[in-house]
Amino acid sequence: MKWESFCSILEKSNPENLSYIREDAKKHFEDYGVYPSSVNYNQGAWYFLVREATEKKLIIYGCDEYFDKFDGMTISINGKLTKVCSLNNENCDVIREVFPFTNPSSHKGKAITIGLGDRLGIASPGHIRTVADKPVFPILAQQSIRELNLTGRTYRDVLSAACWAVFQEGYTKGFGADGDHLKTHEEVKMALDNGFTMITLDCSEHIDNKVTSYTKEQVEEKYLEIDQQERKNLESKYLNKEIKLKDGSVINFEPETFKEIVLIYLKAIKFASEIYNNIIKTCERQIDFEMSVDETLTPTTPQAHYFVASELITRGVEITSLAPRFCGEFQKGIDYRGDIEQFTREFELHVKISRHFGYKLSIHSGSDKFSVFPIIGEKTNGLFHIKTAGTNWLEAVRVIAANNPTLYRRMHKFAIEHVDEAKKYYHVSADLSNIPDIDNIKDEELVHFLDQDDSRQVLHITYGLILTEKDEMGKSVFKDEIYSTLYAHEKEYYYALIKHINKHLHLLKV
Numbered sequence: 001m002k003w004e005s006f007c008s009i010l011e012k013s014n015p016e017n018l019s020y021i022r023e024d025a026k027k028h029f030e031d032y033g034v035y036p037s038s039v040n041y042n043q044g045a046w047y048f049l050v051r052e053a054t055e056k057k058l059i060i061y062g063c064d065e066y067f068d069k070f071d072g073m074t075i076s077i078n079g080k081l082t083k084v085c086s087l088n089n090e091n092c093d094v095i096r097e098v099f100p101f102t103n104p105s106s107h108k109g110k111a112i113t114i115g116l117g118d119r120l121g122i123a124s125p126g127h128i129r130t131v132a133d134k135p136v137f138p139i140l141a142q143q144s145i146r147e148l149n150l151t152g153r154t155y156r157d158v159l160s161a162a163c164w165a166v167f168q169e170g171y172t173k174g175f176g177a178d179g180d181h182l183k184t185h186e187e188v189k190m191a192l193d194n195g196f197t198m199i200t201l202d203c204s205e206h207i208d209n210k211v212t213s214y215t216k217e218q219v220e221e222k223y224l225e226i227d228q229q230e231r232k233n234l235e236s237k238y239l240n241k242e243i244k245l246k247d248g249s250v251i252n253f254e255p256e257t258f259k260e261i262v263l264i265y266l267k268a269i270k271f272a273s274e275i276y277n278n279i280i281k282t283c284e285r286q287i288d289f290e291m292s293v294d295e296t297l298t299p300t301t302p303q304a305h306y307f308v309a310s311e312l313i314t315r316g317v318e319i320t321s322l323a324p325r326f327c328g329e330f331q332k333g334i335d336y337r338g339d340i341e342q343f344t345r346e347f348e349l350h351v352k353i354s355r356h357f358g359y360k361l362s363i364h365s366g367s368d369k370f371s372v373f374p375i376i377g378e379k380t381n382g383l384f385h386i387k388t389a390g391t392n393w394l395e396a397v398r399v400i401a402a403n404n405p406t407l408y409r410r411m412h413k414f415a416i417e418h419v420d421e422a423k424k425y426y427h428v429s430a431d432l433s434n435i436p437d438i439d440n441i442k443d444e445e446l447v448h449f450l451d452q453d454d455s456r457q458v459l460h461i462t463y464g465l466i467l468t469e470k471d472e473m474g475k476s477v478f479k480d481e482i483y484s485t486l487y488a489h490e491k492e493y494y495y496a497l498i499k500h501i502n503k504h505l506h507l508l509k510v
């Protein structure tokens, strides 16, 4: 065990000189295998993470009141009780007790917040290194139920991975945990029970997209089915009104638009306020609530945005952020597609509405939307939430392409064969005929598949199928080798993440 000699250093060290000790661990990382920023001290016990041959371990050198709570192997080093522990969920719960900075928290009041979902559970240290010196609050744990199902992970796993990363990096500035795109009471409750600090409520199942294809008569007819008192109440607030925003711009609700909006969104508003008031508001922790209407067919008009926000607030909902469906396409893994001038115009109005009410705009599927980042940074004046998720997976695949070409080739072929299955979950426009035949590509050139839109999207959306594929014996076909390759190239993976996310932040003018 390489880290034993580090214990002898600790014997001679004063806990008050923690930065000096960490510096030493950093200088001798190859000798000790100790993650420098993970070195911590609590009442007679030293804590640190080490890099063993195939996995990381938590070492507790010396006894404190928590020592017995950890599950691990007890040994003696320099005559001191020492425990070698796995980075499992149970031990994570205890670490969170010992070092409160490893717990997620609300991001209320933080201007720039960024969702950095980590599908594999090993990317967060790279994400932390990217944002550590920037005015950015990271939401390190961020996963939708779809992602949980596709990766076979639980919310507990997702949060533990983030907490361990925070401990490894000694990151004390705070981070969030977002239960992303939750659709039911049960899902919201599960995320809150697991300690998540942000809830993104996906109301798409309560949004009636059919309305836009109704005739005028059908709209009228359906509208009259709504309770009369309720209609009267809404009409008095919006119908034929010119509503002035705080910056002076005006939102009009003409009769037809008004009735359509009510029909499309009223059920979603009621659903959201019911979830908020019954489950989220009653949680004893401060929770950041995001209303998402982005995963629908209809782009959110400024009128609709105003109506949804105004009605939620009337019903007692405290909105931290709201994610409209913007014009154009925010497809996974590639740049924005659409009319940039129209996007700029409409985005500006959405910003004004969010400012009027005092919450942030949230931009989903924000990975790689390089051509609109400058607009988002500028128009929001540095007050936004943006979610990235699949990017860290693609960067992982890039590291695999560069270092384990045989594995990459197998993954690539599998992804192409199974892309139609993945298209059930994700809408992408990838065209297989644009992807060159991998058998004609040299090993050194495999990484270029990660720079080409079509292959990028194919690899982006097939992650779940790749990770969960088993052979006849029930053994993972790719998963274990993916993890072992990335573990062997840990530094390189972090470097790839830093480079990629920094490109985002730079264009967002952070």
Ligand SMILES: [Zn+2]
Residues within 6 Å of the ligand: 181, 292, 294, 295, 323, 364, 365
């Ligand atoms: Zn979304």
